[in-house]
Amino acid sequence: MSMYRIDFNDFFTSAFSVDCILFGYSEGEIKALLIKRAMQPFENLWAIPGDLIYPDEDLEQAAERVLFELTGLNNIAMHQSQTFGKPNRHPQGRVITISYFALLRIEDFEVKASSWAGDVQWVSLKNMPDLAFDHNHILSSTYEMLKLKLQNEPICFDVLPERFTLNEFQQLYEFAFEQAFDKANFRKKIKYIPLIAHDEKQQNVKHRPAKLFSFDKTTYEEATTQNRYTFKM
Amino acid sequence: MSMYRIDFNDFFTSAFSVDCILFGYSEGEIKALLIKRAMQPFENLWAIPGDLIYPDEDLEQAAERVLFELTGLNNIAMHQSQTFGKPNRHPQGRVITISYFALLRIEDFEVKASSWAGDVQWVSLKNMPDLAFDHNHILSSTYEMLKLKLQNEPICFDVLPERFTLNEFQQLYEFAFEQAFDKANFRKKIKYIPLIAHDEKQQNVKHRPAKLFSFDKTTYEEATTQNRYTFKM
């Protein structure tokens, strides 16, 4: 299987790839999952995991597959960000790339390098080295998109576990926006988000366990299509 | 020149197109500029203006060119929205399309059909017929993107004339969101947007002319990179 190695013969055709930006949070920092390229071009440079899309493959499906192949991460729901297509962004020909992203808690997953990737590592956004291709640019605009979507769409629930505590919910936003929120005010803010409260409680905690909630997608979609509610954080 | 007619031989290559959604406002309605397709597939159906991207062409540049070729509209700054790539969205092969949009006042421009387009027309969003390809879907998600960006990024200034009155500014938002805003409150809301006030005044008006402003991009970018300000409407 080729990776970024293709013939560019047809006048109107190009290659297209997906780049998968995985944002993770741990130790109070936002990090991105990078791979060390094991082949030319940009051999040994760090890069965003990405590869070409199969001809019969849906874009989102491609993003999930590529992420799995390069990092071993499975079943991560990816969100489309932007498409990058400067004619010379790839040294070997025209490759237009569609960036996808997801957000997760690093300690919940274990990544392993594939044969394509010499190494896989979480790198802090504050400490980003020079990356292959235009990946520094892709990374920073995708981070902006992540924040924009977290504020305007309920993508946080793709990231949180099926049942979550309100504190986990709050921490997600604190990590993504790198600021603390007042607990009481946070709960007032989310008052109108349709959540289902469960009777069970958080397990394995040393002190008072928190109540568990899940996102009420049905009610949410009813309310938005009827224009009674718009998600806003 | 081929339009949506290509060979799909290479395993990993596909065709890339741009679709240009032009939103216009007039008579209190949002309309989109559509063309009537003059060739197969979907001959005689209405569609969003779009065509394939040249191999040496930047994406945004392609969007501006395609819009010009199909409608005669020149020098419209286009904004990227989303990329659509379901494997079977084009009946003749794999075409991934990147949607671009812009917003303008219909009476400021005159469109003319090209040879590719049998007809060109502004169609109200509320009265949208069945379009070619997945263009109904593309159109409605791009409208959502337009609104999202108008609220979170200063793209309004790409749409407004270089020097504009605060009323023109307000009308833009009233059209896009299809609701009236209080004049006094609108001015309070925009208080922190960096604008340059000019001494000249609006021309050709029957009564007191309004002051002209322009967007202070330099100050805006300084303030945002230093995290002192974020655009919000």
Place this chain on the structure above:
DNA sequence: TAAATTATTGTCCAAATTACAATAATTAGA
């Protein structure tokens, strides 16, 4: 100079947001 029209500013009230404090619930350990 007056009338007409529109820009611009100001004020009040309601609602939302913020900061901060108090209380309730639960667990661990003595």
Place this chain on the structure above:
DNA sequence: TCTAATTATTGTAATTTGGACAATAATTTA
């Protein structure tokens, strides 16, 4: 069983923002 520790949860008052509406200022035409 009781107490200390910890965290969830609720409450309140102060501050800021947003919306409705009114008043004033500026300019053009006649």
